Amino acid sequence: MFFTLLLVTVAFIIIILLEVPRLVVQKKWRDLAAFSFLLLPAIVYSYGITLDVNLPNPTHLIIKLFDPLALRLEQLLGTTQ
Template identity: 70%
Template sequence: MFLSIFLITLAYLLMIWLEVPRLVVQKKWRDLTAFTCLLLPAVVYSYGIILDLPLPNPTDLIVSIFEPLAMRLEQVLGPT
């Protein structure tokens, strides 16, 4: 498990080392914000998987968001 954590940490640090300085120099603050907002959940989720923590399924969140919309569209448009 230690090796897995080390390799994941190394991979994320490599991604940060390659991307962040370029984004800061070019003053691409929106891109840096998007990179950070996508990387942080990925880091947390990957550590959770390695440590066998009970994690929520991201698909459940997507279904809970779009299922009411799909049901409403079905009411308006009729069943397929």
Template identity: 50%
Template sequence: MIVLLILAFIAIIAFEAPGLVKKKMWRELAAFSVLLLIGMVLSFGQALKLPVPNPTKGIDAVFKPVTQFIESMLT
């Protein structure tokens, strides 16, 4: 399973990265790299049956105060 993940991520990098470098899209390449790294960590963690954090909890922690603030302004 790990070998397939490695091959999949190598294929994604081989397909996407050269075009970004060729077009000198450095910010997009940085964003692509960060998101790919996050995806790799979560994928390998899940494949190795490690306790992977639930991303919904992180999203909730970020947006709940914003939502509460907006709701308080509307009422």
């Protein structure tokens, strides 16, 4: 497990070292904020998977969000078979 944690950490360090300096030099603050916003959950989720933490499946959230919309569209447009 230690080796896997080390590989995950090294991978994220490489990604950060490749992306962040370029964004700072070009003063792309919004892109840097978006990069950080997306990278943080990726890091947390990766460590969770590596440490065998029981994590929620993001697909279940997407299904819960869009299921009512799909049902409403079926009512409006009619079901296709």
